[in-house]
Amino acid sequence: MNRLFRRFAVLVLLAITLASCAIYATFLLLFGDPLEQIARRQAAGQIFLLEQYIDQAPADEWLPRLNKVREVSDVTLELQPLQTALGALPARRRDALLRGEVVMDIAGKAYYRRVDTNGARYIGSEDDVIHAQQLPVDIGEALGMEAIRFAVIALFLLVPIGWWSRAHWRGLQALSKVADDFGRGDLAARADIAPGASIAPLAARINDMAGRIGALLEARKHLLHSVSHELRTPIARLEFGMELLRERHAADDPALLKRLAAMETDVDELKELVNELLSLTQLDHAQAMPMQPFDVAPLLRACHPPGAQHFSASIAGDLGQLQGDARLLARAINNLLGNAAKYARSRIALTATRGERLHIVVEDDGPGIPEEAREQVFEPFYRLAREADHAAGGYGLGLAISAKAIRLHGGAITVDASPLGGARFTVVL
Known part of the structure; x- marks a missing residue:
């Protein structure tokens, strides 16, 4: 797995995680807690039984009908004082309970609801709360389904990204190899990238740059080599001419002899420079040496x-x-x-x-x-x-x-x- 794909994978997973948090926060702001809505749907049967069966009984039959439901239901229905229920709920949920609404307790798989708000069921019923426990609520299953949904989305995003990054990574490795080969002195190294590849324009520019650099280096080597060789001939002529002057005229002219000595020093410096240039160009052209x-x-x-x-x-x-x-x-x-x-x-x-x-x-x-x-x-x-x-x-x-x-x-x-x-x-x- 190439580094490019790993980075994309981390970014995609991070983006999905942040998107999930943003979706949850938006739904919480606009429509209420999504987890509570899921719990309400899972407990919808028990809430329906309370609102459409128990609550529909006449006032004198409300408690007998509640007891009848207790006998046949797996859900535990208890009556507890209003103040006890308010103490068990967080502050932001208490107003809903006071208004007579069903308040879900997701962690406890339960809900709370006042018997009534005006004492119509029985004496003191306005101070009692129905506490339904052992509801068929399983938020973990719902969260697992959401996780599977996001995992499938991530998979379908990462597969094409992986395919693309694999081709892109190979292209980058090809460019890296060209740079290494060129740096080691292989001036003919070029990147072979398909025209449709995403980095094809970059590869073309690198190849063009390598060609120009190679041409400049070759021209420099040939120039130094040519100059070095071409200088040898005039240097030899100068040496020959100075030797003739020394033999024919210098013996009778001390000033000329001194001047010839200075010229010989200059010619020796030129010869040393030419030899150094030839050595440098030979090393430039050397790809290997006898080992x-x-x-x-x-x-x-x-x-x-x-x-x-x-x-x-x-x-x-x-x-x-x-x-x-x-x-x-x-x-x-x-x-x-x-x-x-x-x-x-x-x-x-x-x-x-x-x-x-x-x-x-x-x-x-x-x-x-x-x-x-x-x-x-x-x-x-x-x-x-x-x-x-x-x-x-x-x-x-x-x-x-x-x-x-x-x-x-x-x-x-x-x-x-x-x-x-x-x-x-x-x-x-």
């Missing part, structure tokens, strides 16, 4: 940050093995260490432990990353708008490459504040 077992501890011991900062590594000896690409994972960890080296003041720490999962932590004592930017730092080309980030250089691709490599290994990476004072990157595999 080979490798030891984790030796791989992590071989990872070191560049520079002369104080680096400490605490790597447990029982890290075991992982299935994946050792070279790719090593690059991801080295990228994290290189990122820490750019911002650390003096300390970088690498910690690796294993419980149910493998935890690798890289942290530093640098300026850290603001909380509002901790998700965005894993996006390509994202850099914080502060002087330290621009002075550190880079292109904003290292963390994006690390995050994609770790996801390809089925893991996750997060960043928060380190006890050292800077940023702490936690990899869980």
Whole structure:
């Protein structure tokens, strides 16, 4: 049973219950208590016997006729003082008894009625009340019939609702699966919903949105890939041209030699950017990677940050093995260490432990990353708008490459504040 149907069922049952209460309150206001009317109908024979047989006797025969009915009837007919009867009734029913009306006692399966109001039956009859007990009154049966009636109504409401919600729920599950598949990188995932389904317009819009997003992502990947490849040719030409200048003219011109050195630095930066772009596009296009077992501890011991900062590594000896690409994972960890080296003041720490999962932590004592930017730092080309980030250089691709490599290994990476004072990157595999 799907959640949608359960909610509808609860709403329908609640609505029927409230409707029943509203109907009862309306009838009580307009026509009197419905339960009392039911009890009157069930006791109609006994009331008829009192009004049309006993009351029709002459005054001197009224008591003998009452006694005769007592002998043959299963109903107990007693005479009791008026004040006793008034004390047994709630205040709202006493006026009716004083007027000489039949007053039902549903819980006691009985009714009350004054003998008369003017003492015409016998001396003092105006102060007596007939109390009829053991009446054939069964409100439970009537309530049971009402319950069956409402249950049948609820059933005939819930069956079509169940049929509709089942189809609707399947459509929602199909949309949910498309969203999951699309989020995992299957850009061809689409919802297959019948045109007549209630969510068909929504599915069509989701499919259209997925198509546009897929096209944009594919265009972005192809653009990065194409630009990366196309840049290699002019870079190679620049390198060749600078080498010719160096051989022919630089030996006699120190200023030109210095300028060529600066140009070579710029070209090296371009080559590094192109290599990073190619790595990123390769990871974007990778749906799977060769799964080979490798030891984790030796791989992590071989990872070191560049520079002369104080680096400490605490790597447990029982890290075991992982299935994946050792070279790719090593690059991801080295990228994290290189990122820490750019911002650390003096300390970088690498910690690796294993419980149910493998935890690798890289942290530093640098300026850290603001909380509002901790998700965005894993996006390509994202850099914080502060002087330290621009002075550190880079292109904003290292963390994006690390995050994609770790996801390809089925893991996750997060960043928060380190006890050292800077940023702490936690990899869980």
